[in-house]
Amino acid sequence: MxxxxxxxxxxxxxxxxxxxxxxxxxxxxxxxxxxxxxxxxxxxxxxxxxxxxxxxxxxxxxxxxxxxxxxxxxxxxxxxxxxxxxxxxxxxxxxxxxxxxxxxxxxxxxxxxxxxxxxxxxxxxxxxxxxxxxxxxxxxxxxxxxxxxxxxxxxxxxxxxxxxxxxxxxxxxxxxxxxxxxxxxxxxxxxxxxxxxxxxxxxxxxxxxxxxxxxVTLACGDCEGKGDPAIAIAVGMEAAKLRGCDLYPLLIDSPRAQLFSILPNLEVLVKKGGLTPEHVIRIKPFPAIIDNDIAEGIAKFAQDYKAYFDANASSVHICLDLAPRYAVIKGVGIVVLGKDEKESRIIADIVKHTITAILCAEQLGGWGSLSLSQMFEMEYWELEQAKLKK
The missing domain is CATH 3.40.225.10 (Class II aldolase/adducin N-terminal domain)
Known part of the structure; x- marks a missing residue:
């Protein structure tokens, strides 16, 4: 540096x-x-x-x-x-x-x-x-x-x-x-x-x-391609139903994102924590994973997120919305799902840094950051919950 x-x-x-x-x-x-x-x-x-x-x-x-x-x-x-x-x-x-x-x-x-x-x-x-x-x-x-x-x-x-x-x-x-x-x-x-x-x-x-x-070797680049924007739009429309507002979907289809999307242990990997604790507030503890059927992938995320909440919450917690902040599309890349362009750009930055770190760590023996319970503790931080209650 x-x-x-x-x-x-x-x-x-x-x-x-x-x-x-x-x-x-x-x-x-x-x-x-x-x-x-x-x-x-x-x-x-x-x-x-x-x-x-x-x-x-x-x-x-x-x-x-x-x-x-x-x-x-x-x-x-x-x-x-x-x-x-x-x-x-x-x-x-x-x-x-x-x-x-x-x-x-x-x-x-x-x-x-x-x-x-x-x-x-x-x-x-x-x-x-x-x-x-x-x-x-x-x-x-x-x-x-x-x-x-x-x-x-x-x-x-x-x-x-x-x-x-x-x-x-x-x-x-x-x-x-x-x-x-x-x-x-x-x-x-x-x-x-x-x-x-x-x-x-x-x-x-x-x-x-x-x-x-x-x-570590990261031969795949981080430059975004020219994928079909219709994919991002379709994912955004489905996720918007859970978020309760229009979304601004962005497609990340760089070679690095495409490689990440086809990792054989993807489903397990994305639930092993983020790059650093505070990112969970921006991108939630894990993404949606979509394999062909967009509606099915978004619905599965909502189900998994509610299970994550129920497993870690006490009576004082208020559940956040069940919409993912990004979705991994197998073989295609990643769609970020912010409520506007600013939020989507922020999420995209965090996701790009996160997947780069995960791909590096996988070459050093495996990725493992925080447990789901530790991520919950940060995502449902007392002060953030107080804002919701107001």
Whole structure:
């Protein structure tokens, strides 16, 4: 991975740490191999205030107003608690903000607070997460990065993750660490210098990319062909019945998508988790699979999704719509099913990165990210459910 850091540009922000935070955050956001559509988060600590990426901002376009100023002491105290609901966490983080006009802080604010460095960067780097989503992923990243890389087994993002890391790092000298890899989730780097924190991220991802280039062959291209748009339209019309609104279907018929669509273990593979946890909110836990009969494939998805909900839900959960966000058409490729062009483009980006990671992982022993119950926990996150109830 190529570093985009320019020392001449950065010199303009030398005496303004928040401006420097904006600059390196935008550098991270410019690479879709690091973050996609609101993914990842960054922060800087200034005078006992944590300025952390706020809800609704993307790293590639973030500016100073996108960094929520939260009292650092309050966040550190929150990390010591035994329990804290997501709703309570968001409310208390908001109450601890220096200025209420800013957006809600990231759900990872507490984790950013307990990392004892001024600049903290968090991405969902494709290459690194691809490696962690293989059967021997933990052993592999330990071998690649050595004993100075802190490797964390998967924990639900938010308070539970922050609490877990706080507990296991109480006696760790953070200065000895080169970074932190969260299994099936992403990467954290940190330093008191913004440039070094950024370059550490680039270095970590480069190691993973190099390993993949040496052990994986992806001869099939990612360029889309000129398939029959009627297929996408037909799938969209059928899925729209379940979504309750018109859809904007897009056909992805690149050689890579076509290869993915004919994998012999496709039905099992697509239920082994996504590239990173937050994607489930955009694309649901698995796609529809269509083999000739479109109506049958969409109906089967609705049946499987309802079974997934019933197996994991409690009485407090409200079931989301039963429509897929994308469908794999065997021998053809993939149709994405957003409610408008913007949503379809977002889904398409996530799906393309996901199938590339899966095809790579399958050459490294197999794909396996999160279980269906773990995906449910993220998809039916308390705060997302609260929006529905309102």
């Amino acid at each position: 190529t570093s985009l850091f320019d020392s001449c540009t950065a010199a303009r922000f030398q005496n303004d740490p928040l401006a420097m935070r904006v600059y390196t955050s935008q550098l991270l956001g410019q690479s879709k191999e690091l973050v996609l559509h609101g993914g990842g988060n960054t922060s800087v600590k200034i005078d006992n205030i944590l300025y952390v990426k706020g809800s609704g901002w993307n790293l590639d376009t973030i500016e100073k107003p996108g960094f929520s100023p939260v009292n650092l002491d309050v966040l550190l105290e929150m990390a010591t608690r035994e329990s804290l609901s997501d709703t309570q966490m968001v409310a208390e983080q908001r109450a601890a903000m220096q200025d209420q006009s800013f957006p809600n802080p990231s759900i990872e604010a507490i984790l950013h607070a307990i990392i004892p460095f001024d600049f903290v960067d968090h991405t969902h780097a494709d290459a690194v997460v691809t490696l962690t989503n293989t059967p021997e992923g933990k052993m592999l990243v330990q071998k690649l990065y050595g004993e100075n890389m802190l490797i964390i087994d998967y924990v639900m993002p938010g308070f539970e993750l922050a609490k877990h890391i706080y507990a296991i790092t109480r006696n760790i000298d953070w200065n000895t660490l080169s970074g932190m890899i969260l299994m099936h989730h992403g990467v954290f780097t940190f330093d008191n210098d913004a440039a070094r924190a950024y370059e550490k991220m680039i270095d970590i991802v480069t190691v993973a990319e190099t390993y993949l280039s040496e052990h």
